[in-house]
Amino acid sequence: MKILVCISKTPDTTAKIAFTDNNxxxxxxxxxxxxxxxxxxxxxxxxxxxxxxxxxxxxxxxxVGGADAEPVIRKALALGGDEAIRVxxxxxxxxxxxxxxxxxxxxxxxxxxxxxxxxxxxxxxxIGGMVAELLDMPFISLxxxxxxxxxxxxxxxxxxxxxxxxxxxxxxxxSAQKGxxxxxxxxxxxxxxxxxxxxxxxxxxxxxALTSVTSFGLPPAKAGVKLVPADNVEExxxxxxxxxxxx
Amino acid sequence: xxxxxxxxxxxxxxxxxxxxALSYGAKIAEQTGTAAEAVVxxxxxxxxxxxxxxxxxxxxxxxADVFNNFDAQLYTxxxxxxxxxxxxxxxxxxxxxxxxxxxxxxxxxxKAGLVPGxxxxxxxxxxxxxxxxxFSGKAFANVTVNTPIKIVSLNPNAYPVTETGGTAExxxxxxxxxxxxxxVASVNRASGEVPLTEAEVVVSGGRGLKGPEHWGIxxxxxxxxxxxxxxxxxxxxAHWRPHNEHVGQTGFxxxxxxxxxxxxxxxxxxxxxxxxxxxxxxxxKDPEAPxxxxxxxxxxxxxxxxxxxxxEAIRKLKGVS
Ligand SMILES: Cc1cc2nc3c(=O)[nH]c(=O)nc-3n(C[C@H](O)[C@H](O)[C@H](O)COP(=O)(O)OP(=O)(O)OC[C@H]3O[C@@H](n4cnc5c(N)ncnc54)[C@H](O)[C@@H]3O)c2cc1C
Ligand SMILES: Nc1ncnc2c1ncn2[C@@H]1O[C@H](COP(=O)(O)O)[C@@H](O)[C@H]1O
Numbered sequence: 001m002k003i004l005v006c007i008s009k010t011p012d013t014t015a016k017i018a019f020t021d022n023n024x025x026x027x028x029x030x031x032x033x034x035x036x037x038x039x040x041x042x043x044x045x046x047x048x049x050x051x052x053x054x055x056x057x058x059x060x061x062x063x064v065g066g067a068d069a070e071p072v073i074r075k076a077l078a079l080g081g082d083e084a085i086r087v088x089x090x091x092x093x094x095x096x097x098x099x100x101x102x103x104x105x106x107x108x109x110x111x112x113x114x115x116x117x118x119x120x121x122x123x124x125x126x127i128g129g130m131v132a133e134l135l136d137m138p139f140i141s142l143x144x145x146x147x148x149x150x151x152x153x154x155x156x157x158x159x160x161x162x163x164x165x166x167x168x169x170x171x172x173x174x175s176a177q178k179g180x181x182x183x184x185x186x187x188x189x190x191x192x193x194x195x196x197x198x199x200x201x202x203x204x205x206x207x208x209a210l211t212s213v214t215s216f217g218l219p220p221a222k223a224g225v226k227l228v229p230a231d232n233v234e235e236x237x238x239x240x241x242x243x244x245x246x247x
Numbered sequence: 248x249x250x251x252x253x254x255x256x257x258x259x260x261x262x263x264x265x266x267x268a269l270s271y272g273a274k275i276a277e278q279t280g281t282a283a284e285a286v287v288x289x290x291x292x293x294x295x296x297x298x299x300x301x302x303x304x305x306x307x308x309x310x311a312d313v314f315n316n317f318d319a320q321l322y323t324x325x326x327x328x329x330x331x332x333x334x335x336x337x338x339x340x341x342x343x344x345x346x347x348x349x350x351x352x353x354x355x356x357x358k359a360g361l362v363p364g365x366x367x368x369x370x371x372x373x374x375x376x377x378x379x380x381x382f383s384g385k386a387f388a389n390v391t392v393n394t395p396i397k398i399v400s401l402n403p404n405a406y407p408v409t410e411t412g413g414t415a416e417x418x419x420x421x422x423x424x425x426x427x428x429x430x431v432a433s434v435n436r437a438s439g440e441v442p443l444t445e446a447e448v449v450v451s452g453g454r455g456l457k458g459p460e461h462w463g464i465x466x467x468x469x470x471x472x473x474x475x476x477x478x479x480x481x482x483x484x485a486h487w488r489p490h491n492e493h494v495g496q497t498g499f500x501x502x503x504x505x506x507x508x509x510x511x512x513x514x515x516x517x518x519x520x521x522x523x524x525x526x527x528x529x530x531x532k533d534p535e536a537p538x539x540x541x542x543x544x545x546x547x548x549x550x551x552x553x554x555x556x557x558x559e560a561i562r563k564l565k566g567v568s
Contacts, residue, residue: 013496013516017385037497094361095354120383120496120519124363125342129319129351138428139319141348144490154432158344158491160257160264161442164317165432178483178498179490210360213388214376219522225529225539230548236528237560239544246505246526247448247472247561 001057001148003047004110005081006101006128008091009065009072010036010121019216026121026216033068035076038116038177045181046146047114048080058082060108064091064100070199077194078186084197089204092212094122098130099207105135111151111170117142117177125175132173140166144179250276250283251335252303253326255345257436259292263408263445264341266301268401270409271368272339273302275399279337279371285415286329288322289314299415301408307333307420318427319348325422327356335396337369342400343444350400359396366405366523369397383496383519403444404502404523443492446475448505449524451494453479453517455510455531455550459487464554465509471561477501479511495520510550513538530554 011017012032020027035044044061051057059081063073066088073084087100105113113135115128125141132139144163145156151170156163158177186194228236240247252272254265261269269285276283284305285298295306307329313321326349330338338353340346342364354361366387367378376391377399392398443449450469452462462476469476476492483493494501496516506524510531511517518541521527529542532549539545546553 011382013519017382019386041497094351094363095358098351098355122381123379123383123500124351125347126351126354126361126363129348130355132320133323133352133355139348139352140429141319142344159317159434159436160262160344160445161440162434162436163491164434167430167432168428178493210354210358210394211362211390211392214374214391215389216381217387217389218385219387222541222543225542225545227539227545227547230546230553233546233553233557233560236544236546236557237564240505240526240528241564244505244526244543247564 001050001054001112002108002110003050003057003059003112003114004105004108005039005044005047005059005061006113006115007039007044007061007063007073007076008036008116008119009033009063009069010119013037013120017218023215023217033072035072036116036119038118040076040079041183042176042178042180043114043116044076044079044081045184046176049181050148051080060085060110062087062101062104064089064097066090073199074194075186077197078190079184080190082197084199086199086201087204088201093209094124094126095130095211096207096209098127098134100204101127102131102134103205104202105131113171113173115173115175117175128173128175135173137171137173138168139173140168141175142177143174144177146174146180248281249333249335250281250337250339251330251333252283252285253338253340253346253349254285254287254298255341255343256287256289256291259290261293261298262341262343264343264403266408267403267406268339268341269298269301269303271401271406272337273411274368274409275337275339275371277302278368284333284335286326288325295417296414299413300410302411302413303415306415306417308417309420309422311421311424313424313427316427316431317345318429319352321424321427322349323352323356325424327353328422329420330357330396338396338398340398340400342402346400350398354398357396358394359398360392360394361398361400362390362392363400364402365399366402369399380523384500384522385519402502441473441475443475443477443499444501446501446503448472448474449477449501449503450474450507450509451477451479451511451521452482452488452509453511454481461551462488464551464558468507468554468558468561471558471565479517508538509554511538512536513541
């Protein structure tokens with residue numbers, strides 16, 4: 001069994017969001033970078049669990065990014081995984097990134113390719129599906145459970161107001177979300193081991209991006225809260241009905 | 248040239264998020280002087296000609312049995328084939344759970360740029376530019392699509408369902424379809440409940456409610472409002488509530504008309520999932536709770552006293568006993 005886990009770096013969840021260069025670039029000054037939580041907590045940890053069950057499993061991590069992505073991918077290696085691949089490119093749009101991942105995956109012959117549900121900075125939920133299409137593989141999106149039995153996989157995916165159980169043969173692409181695994185903290189042994197695990201740098205395939213971000217902006221601030229006394233809920237109901245027209 | 252809209256169904260009925268996509272796609276067609284057409288895959292239990300009331304002129308209906316279950320790959324091939332046949336240059340889907348599986352596949356298949364999770368109509372004068380939320384709702388980006396075919400998946404609750412009147416011509420369509428590679432072994436949909444991501448009103452509870460046994464007051468309020476229920480992450484982690492109620496940075500991102508937060512402090516990761524709600528009401532006993540800064544209305548008070556009274560007052564307003 002060979003697993004590829006797609007790892008992206010994102011600003012820490014509490015990072016201040018601001019833009020520079022006339023609102024065309026994210027202001028990275030003072031930003032702490034973390035592994036995108038969905039990639040770390042759900043995709044990577046589930047891959048590690050599968051390896052714990054079947055030690056013959058090989059886990060590769062991949063990130064598309066510049067040298068500044070290395071601390072994050074090392075941190076991911078500290079949690080688990082055998083080696084990492086960095087495609088040396090500044091990530092542009094989703095299709096560009098997906099094409100890079102697909103190019104590496106084509107060579108690697110993976111049975112299972114994991115992405116997170118979405119990045120918490122671009123919120124695309126797009127890359128997994130694109131990789132699947134480029135590799136002509138089934139894509140199980142927003143999966144909360146995954147069990148393997150030989151080359152057969154059983155997955156639970158979210159649907160509106162419930163869930164659906166899917167059965168499919170490997171190879172597949174899966175986007176992982178909550179439920180797939182529980183968050184883990186890397187231990188000292190893992191951190192030490194990660195220092196010597198191979199991190200291969202490969203040059204990007206020639207691909208054109210299909211989209212570009214022309215500018216960023218911040219949503220207008222709220223006008224401020226209107227407080228209603230606790231003993232006058234009728235006033236809140238009136239405001240919601242007449243002023244906000246929300247009920 | 249036309250706009251093609253994928254209509255996602257559940258048990259043969261178009262989802263509300265798809266009615267939004269239809270309304271949105273029809274508006275783009277109007278804006279660009281082209282026609283809007285829809286595609287429905289699998290059995291339909293509703294009158295498809297009536298989808299014309301949202302402004303589409305034609306509905307391509309593919310009835311092959313293989314489409315009665317969802318397989319993103321087959322759906323993608325079918326939509327791509329119909330899009331090519333009808334010469335569509337804009338394809339619209341909802342950024343709902345199935346849309347998130349199909350839209351990126353379509354984008355890669357057609358080499359057509361995708362804006363995932365659009366929140367505005369496109370600017371179509373020169374470049375085709377659409378706004379989407381980024382940084383989990385803390386900012387937005389204007390994304391330009393640089394390819395001849397453009398794909399937009401519309402965030403649920405970002406565009407109103409708009410009826411303009413009219414009837415659509417329903418055309419039986421056939422597409423090449425292989426066997427599904429994904430077998431749907433079972434579907435488990437909680438009936439009668441309002442799905443969280445489609446709900447117009449959401450009532451949500453946090454650790455301030457102290458334990459699962461106290462959720463009755465949340466459910467009662469949700470019931471009078473015909474609302475879905477949600478919760479903060481620690482509540483789901485402690486198994487007080489099911490995981491599919493967890494909203495926030497690592498749970499669901501929702502954008503209802505009204506979000507009522509009860510006993511939730513308003514951590515930045517929680518806000519990331521709910522800050523696109525149109526109106527936010529916060530009930531918290533701590534006047535310093537950060538959530539009040541993100542709220543439109545608030546009550547500083549004990550949830551166990553305030554919430555039952557609120558339920559009662561709304562019941563009176565709605566005239567239900
Ligand atoms: C990477 C990361 C991702 C995260 N993702 C999420 C996420 O997706 N969603 C999420 O929710 N959290 C998330 N969190 C956790 C988040 O930081 C907070 O810890 C969490 O939201 C707090 O939940 P809470 O408001 O229910 O509990 P608390 O912070 O404990 O707040 C309870 C509130 O209840 C009030 N209260 C107590 N008693 C009463 C009463 N009787 N009546 C009224 N009010 C009362 C208190 O004043 C307090 O404000 C994440 C954290 C990290 C680090
Ligand atoms: N630069 C990247 N390198 C590797 N994987 C990525 C990268 N960006 C995104 N991904 C993966 O794709 C998933 C979905 O990303 P997105 O489509 O941007 O929401 C993430 O959860 C990651 O698993």
